[in-house]
Amino acid sequence: MADFSRDYRIAYDVGRKSCTMAFRCFDTPNSVTVYGGDFDGYAVEDVLLDVRRLCLELHMLWSFSLAESDISRINARTCEPVPVDARTARLLQEMKSFHEREPLFDFTIGSASFIWKHFDRVPDELAIEEALSHVSADKVSVVLESDAAGGGLVPAVVKSDPLTRVDVGGAAKGFAADLVVARLREAGIESADVDLGGNLFLMGKHPAGRPWRLSVRIPEGIEADRIVVEVEDVSAVTSGSYERFVEVGGKRYQHIVDPATGRPSTSDIVSATVIAKSSLQADMLATTLLMSGSSGYAGMLARHPECEFIAILQDGTILRSA
Amino acid sequence: MVRDSELGGESREEPVYDKVTQASMNGIYVKAQELDRGHNTVSAPSAAPPGAGADASTHAPSSDGSAYALGEDASTHASTHASDSDASTHASDR
Numbered sequence: 010m011a012d013f014s015r016d017y018r019i020a021y022d023v024g025r026k027s028c029t030m031a032f033r034c035f036d037t038p039n040s041v042t043v044y045g046g047d048f049d050g051y052a053v054e055d056v057l058l059d060v061r062r063l064c065l066e067l068h069m070l071w072s073f074s075l076a077e078s079d080i081s082r083i084n085a086r087t088c089e090p091v092p093v094d095a096r097t098a099r100l101l102q103e104m105k106s107f108h109e110r111e112p113l114f115d116f117t118i119g120s121a122s123f124i125w126k127h128f129d130r131v132p133d134e135l136a137i138e139e140a141l142s143h144v145s146a147d148k149v150s151v152v153l154e155s156d157a158a159g160g161g162l163v164p165a166v167v168k169s170d171p172l173t174r175v176d177v178g179g180a181a182k183g184f185a186a187d188l189v190v191a192r193l194r195e196a197g198i199e200s201a202d203v204d205l206g207g208n209l210f211l212m213g214k215h216p217a218g219r220p221w222r223l224s225v226r227i228p229e230g231i232e233a234d235r236i237v238v239e240v241e242d243v244s245a246v247t248s249g250s251y252e253r254f255v256e257v258g259g260k261r262y263q264h265i266v267d268p269a270t271g272r273p274s275t276s277d278i279v280s281a282t283v284i285a286k287s288s289l290q291a292d293m294l295a296t297t298l299l300m301s302g303s304s305g306y307a308g309m310l311a312r313h314p315e316c317e318f319i320a321i322l323q324d325g326t327i328l329r330s331a
Numbered sequence: 332m333v334r335d336s337e338l339g340g341e342s343r344e345e346p347v348y349d350k351v352t353q354a355s356m357n358g359i360y361v362k363a364q365e366l367d368r369g370h371n372t373v374s375a376p377s378a379a380p381p382g383a384g385a386d387a388s389t390h391a392p393s394s395d396g397s398a399y400a401l402g403e404d405a406s407t408h409a410s411t412h413a414s415d416s417d418a419s420t421h422a423s424d425r
Contacts, residue, residue: 202350209352224348237348249354282352 017061019054026216030057034064035182037206043193044200044216056196060189064205067185070094071177083149083166084119084174090154090165098151098164100177100184100289107180107293108146110312113305114297115268117144119174122266125273137271144268148173179265182208183246183292190288210244210288225282225319232325238317244288248295249280267300276302277323284317291316303328 017032029042041060043053070093072078079097093101104116120143124132132140148170153162166175182205189203190210200213202221211221220239227233228249238245248265267274281298285291294316298309306320310330320328 204350207353209350211350215349221350222346222348224351226351226353228354235347245350245352247352247354280354 017058019057028053028057030054030061032061032064034061034068035185035206039064039206040202040204041189041193042202043198056193056198059196060192063188063192064185067096067181067188070097071100071181079166080175080177083168086171088168088171090152090167092154092157092163092165095164096184096188098166100180101149101166101175102151103184103289104177104180104293105146105149105151107290111293111297111309113268113300114179114293115144115146116175116177116180117146117149117173118266118268119176120144120172121268121271122176122178123174125266141268141271143170143172143174144271145170145173149175179248179296180289180293182206183244183287183289186210186244186288186292208244208246208288208292211240211242213242223284225280225321227321228279231279231321231323233321233327236319236327236329238284238319240284243284243286244291245282245284246288246291246295247280247282248292248299250274250276250278250299265296265300274300276300278302278306278320279323280319280321282319284319285313285315294318 017030019028019030021028027042027044029040031038031040033039041057043057069075069077070079073080073084075081079091079093082091083093085091101116104114108114108116121137121140124136124140148168150167150169152165152167154165155161156163186203186205186208187210189205190201190212193201193203193212198212200216201210203210203212209223211223215221220241223238223240223245225236225238225247227235250265265274266272276299278299278301281295283291283294283298285294290313294309294313298306298318298320301309303320303322303326306318306328310318316330318328318330322328
């Protein structure tokens, strides 16, 4: 068995102006760097270790593969109420609420994305149709039920279709980033950059006292100018079809499954970046923008004027809201 | 390029950007065979060891016995994010 106790590292910069923790979680590398703290003691390290512990807890709750995770228990073939952690309940409620504004974002896509994740072969029409019949946000409810121990009410998830599967992939790391930032703020941290597998939250100002300069990666093979945006105290999340894809029969499929078709999205957007005050919102919007394609871009801007959108199209065209 | 002539003529490069946002694994997908299902609890890390905290030091990992299973030798993870030697050079294309 591998030694998983060695999955993080804490280091200071020269001059001890910043402290970085790199750690493995959510099946991806993550890092948190805090600036301007009390680096003479271990207080900042305790904060960072607390952040890591929080992330590990969330992973345990939301992993698809851990049999006892909230998500695995919800996705079991049952219509019985499944007691869940309050954070899971809130995540699902947020996704359900977002779905009402953006129907393209459907957290019950799990039934359809499940059959594509294997990618040994392209699923046939019948399999896709069958999987799609279980996709509907109306089939999942978050309720309060009596604690088995009689200790009061606890959140639980109820499905009306035992084969409906939830997929928190388009929101989990965003929600986790928001919780991490809240934890850092509680500890008095004012400036930090949080990177959960690419989901960024740039807290406060850059330590030099200016806004953060954020660049958006241009996918390989795309001819486009570098994009640099100045931001303060916001999250930036990019969803793209260039990092995760699988080739089957010589054809490339991206990882986000369109709930309208049950097939991987064929959007003309290859990179969708959203900058928002909430990482959860940025995460869900980035996923939705990627699926919506350039034809849905203007509508999303109109519905979410508080956010900044940057879309890179296959032909190198860049759409920017600001 | 910003030249600090008042400070002895040393030049210091201003970063064009501090961080890069890019697409990531948009989900928490862990292959079943990579998991150790027998260990799925998280315990509190121990306190930092004496002597930890020196500049650019690499701390000994926690001895919390964390059973968080990732399916890879976690010792290969530790070097993925070295701390920057200077905050102004934080920019990096990942």
